[in-house]
Amino acid sequence: MISEAVIERIRKTADRYPERRAALIPALTILQDELGHLSLDTVRSVAEELNVPAPEAFGAASFYSLFRWKPSGRHVIHVCHNLSCSLLGAETLLDHLGKKLGVPEGQATADGRFSFERIECIGRCDGAPSMLVGKDSYDNLTPGKIDEILQQYT
Amino acid sequence: MEQMLLNRVGKAKSAEIDAALKLGAYAALEPAFRMRPADVVHEVKQSGLRGRGGAGFPTGLKWEFCATVPGSEKYLLCNADEGEPGTFKDRFILEHDPHLLIEGMIISAYAIGATQGYIYIRAEYPAQRDILEKAVAQAYMRGYLGSNILGKGVNFDLAVHTGAGAYICGEETALIESLEGKRGQPRMRPPFPAIEGAWRKPTVVNNVETLAAVPFVITLTAEGFQKIGEESSPGPKLFAVSGAVNKPGGYELPMGTTLRELIFDHCGGISGGRRLKAVIPGGASTPMLTADHLDVKLDFKSLVAAGSMLGSGAVIVMDDSTCMVSAAAVLIRFFKHESCGKCTPCREGTGWLYQVYRRMLNGQGRDGDADLLLRICDSIQGKCFCPLGEGAIQPVLSSIRYFRADYEKCAGGGCGEKVCRPMVH
Ligand SMILES: Cc1cc2nc3c(=O)[nH]c(=O)nc-3n(C[C@H](O)[C@H](O)[C@H](O)COP(=O)(O)O)c2cc1C
Numbered sequence: 001m002i003s004e005a006v007i008e009r010i011r012k013t014a015d016r017y018p019e020r021r022a023a024l025i026p027a028l029t030i031l032q033d034e035l036g037h038l039s040l041d042t043v044r045s046v047a048e049e050l051n052v053p054a055p056e057a058f059g060a061a062s063f064y065s066l067f068r069w070k071p072s073g074r075h076v077i078h079v080c081h082n083l084s085c086s087l088l089g090a091e092t093l094l095d096h097l098g099k100k101l102g103v104p105e106g107q108a109t110a111d112g113r114f115s116f117e118r119i120e121c122i123g124r125c126d127g128a129p130s131m132l133v134g135k136d137s138y139d140n141l142t143p144g145k146i147d148e149i150l151q152q153y154t
Numbered sequence: 155m156e157q158m159l160l161n162r163v164g165k166a167k168s169a170e171i172d173a174a175l176k177l178g179a180y181a182a183l184e185p186a187f188r189m190r191p192a193d194v195v196h197e198v199k200q201s202g203l204r205g206r207g208g209a210g211f212p213t214g215l216k217w218e219f220c221a222t223v224p225g226s227e228k229y230l231l232c233n234a235d236e237g238e239p240g241t242f243k244d245r246f247i248l249e250h251d252p253h254l255l256i257e258g259m260i261i262s263a264y265a266i267g268a269t270q271g272y273i274y275i276r277a278e279y280p281a282q283r284d285i286l287e288k289a290v291a292q293a294y295m296r297g298y299l300g301s302n303i304l305g306k307g308v309n310f311d312l313a314v315h316t317g318a319g320a321y322i323c324g325e326e327t328a329l330i331e332s333l334e335g336k337r338g339q340p341r342m343r344p345p346f347p348a349i350e351g352a353w354r355k356p357t358v359v360n361n362v363e364t365l366a367a368v369p370f371v372i373t374l375t376a377e378g379f380q381k382i383g384e385e386s387s388p389g390p391k392l393f394a395v396s397g398a399v400n401k402p403g404g405y406e407l408p409m410g411t412t413l414r415e416l417i418f419d420h421c422g423g424i425s426g427g428r429r430l431k432a433v434i435p436g437g438a439s440t441p442m443l444t445a446d447h448l449d450v451k452l453d454f455k456s457l458v459a460a461g462s463m464l465g466s467g468a469v470i471v472m473d474d475s476t477c478m479v480s481a482a483a484v485l486i487r488f489f490k491h492e493s494c495g496k497c498t499p500c501r502e503g504t505g506w507l508y509q510v511y512r513r514m515l516n517g518q519g520r521d522g523d524a525d526l527l528l529r530i531c532d533s534i535q536g537k538c539f540c541p542l543g544e545g546a547i548q549p550v551l552s553s554i555r556y557f558r559a560d561y562e563k564c565a566g567g568g569c570g571e572k573v574c575r576p577m578v579h
């Protein structure tokens with residue numbers, strides 16, 4: 001299920017640490033980027049590769065809030081809802097996205113293009129309200145600006 | 155003040171090694187390598203440099219603990235988790251001047267005797283991680299990383315490690331657990347990381363801004379560095395200002411700049427012609443202050459005297475349209491979400507606080523809610539395993555202390571202003 005190329009990347013990552021287990025979180029991140037979300041099976045194969053007992057690997061993985069366990073949109077939108085963004089209208093943006101995309105938070109749209117979630121402070125408070133779409137960040141958002149931004153994503 | 159930490163920020167291609175070198179990057183390596191490691195530690199001790207990650211621990215002293223433990227396997231970790239709400243100061247260095255950070259790490263590693271370092275960067279900074287990885291690769295190519303750096307027999311390997319979304323991983327022992335591939339839950343201290351840290355070896359954990367200041371301690375000498383800022387907290391400081399100001403952003407100013415100068419001279423005052431209501435001076439876990447505190451100096455000592463903390467230097471400004479019950483509720487929701495669950499007072503207490511706030515914001519506030527919140531805080535205060543729990547109650551305690559009237563308005567069906575629902579879901 002996991003491609004040889006990805007396994008190779010995980011092995012290379014593990015070489016950077018005195019103990020291979022340290023590559024667990026980076027490896028799961030690589031897999032999530034590759035597959036869209038994680039599952040028990042993916043965690044199990046990574047655990048095997050890195051010599052970590054599977055329950056421990058799962059226990060660690062479940063701790064981190066940016067790992068996803070169900071299918072998401074091709075582009076995951078993370079809207080910051082912490083203080084500086086809330087002061088400047090984050091909840092209005094979240095309401096807008098819910099209406100525009102027609103799905104609740106965390107669920108992929110029917111065409112599989114987007115899903116959106118709230119996130120804690122993403123360190124862009126000087127550009128509040130802000131969000132991430134995949135690796136891209138956007139600041140000083142309004143509902144209209146979000147509409148324009150999302151057009152760029154197919 | 156002359157810009158030091160942000161000197162190359164905003165200049166063309168400043169994250170690229172060629173441009174950075176032309177602008178003076180890596181110039182502190184030669185003079186640092188001419189000193190013995192113990193002398194570098196001594197110089198940093200003399201400079202008075204204190205950690206910029208939040209706690210303000212003297213950097214040279216931490217290095218000395220680590221450097222004097224026998225053994226050759228030691229680690230240097232850069233804390234680039236930058237998770238404290240309101241904080242975005244390290245982002246400027248990571249994004250625009252990664253070579254300043256790498257230069258600082260090489261000198262620090264040389265001083266403490268570490269040959270391996272990791273930069274732990276938050277997953278919420280994916281673009282910055284890519285920039286950093288490229289910068290590390292470039293530094294290897296030019297011989298600033300790896301073995302026999304500058305032909306001086308110094309060896310230092312550096313790798314970038316990315317987290318996966320957990321504020322607690324910014325706490326140094328949780329960071330180490332997370333780096334090792336575990337749940338990010340804090341460890342018992344002692345032993346302190348400097349004695350027994352990553353993979354049980356002596357380890358120094360320093361914030362991005364702290365490490366970025368190190369080259370200046372070398373080039374200016376301890377004496378020159380001390381001339382900047384305040385006697386008890388020397389050096390330049392980055393402030394990240396957000397919220398209700400005309401010019402939010404990152405500012406490099408001497409320690410000891412007053413809140414008034416920062417907000418009114420540098421940030422152009424309160425936006426929308428409104429009045430200042432509250433300021434969080436050092437990130438979400440530091441107690442809020444009011445317009446009465448505008449003449450407080452922003453340094454470790456003065457802010458403690460004023461009943462708050464310098465923390466990470468993240469200044470969140472709120473104007474007179476802000477309901478402080480809503481503001482505190484947003485922060486409590488954050489702490490509840492981020493509590494690692496290891497100890498009961500924090501795990502359960504933050505949940506109870508959030509329940510009360512939710513009820514209040516749903517128009518079901520009652521007389522005595524403020525006192526109920528204070529009682530819950532009392533069951534958290536001083537009873538937590540790590541400082542997260544203690545930080546979590548600060549927005550509650552300080553907002554009740556200064557803005558009890560807002561809480562009273564919430565009792566009996568709410569104030570009718572409908573500001574709370576748009577702010578908290
Ligand atoms: C809950 C919590 C979160 C923290 N988050 C960060 C952080 O994001 N970045 C940081 O540098 N320090 C953070 N710290 C402080 C670190 O534990 C540690 O003191 C710091 O990295 C030491 O570096 P310094 O001496 O250079 O400041 C946090 C502490 C706590 C208790």
Ligand code: SF4
Binds near residue numbers: 340493496501541
């Ligand atoms: S205080 Fe909170 S974050 Fe810290 S160990 Fe306890 S539960 Fe975890």
Ligand code: FES
Binds near residue numbers: 085121
């Ligand atoms: S509060 Fe939204 S980016 Fe910091």
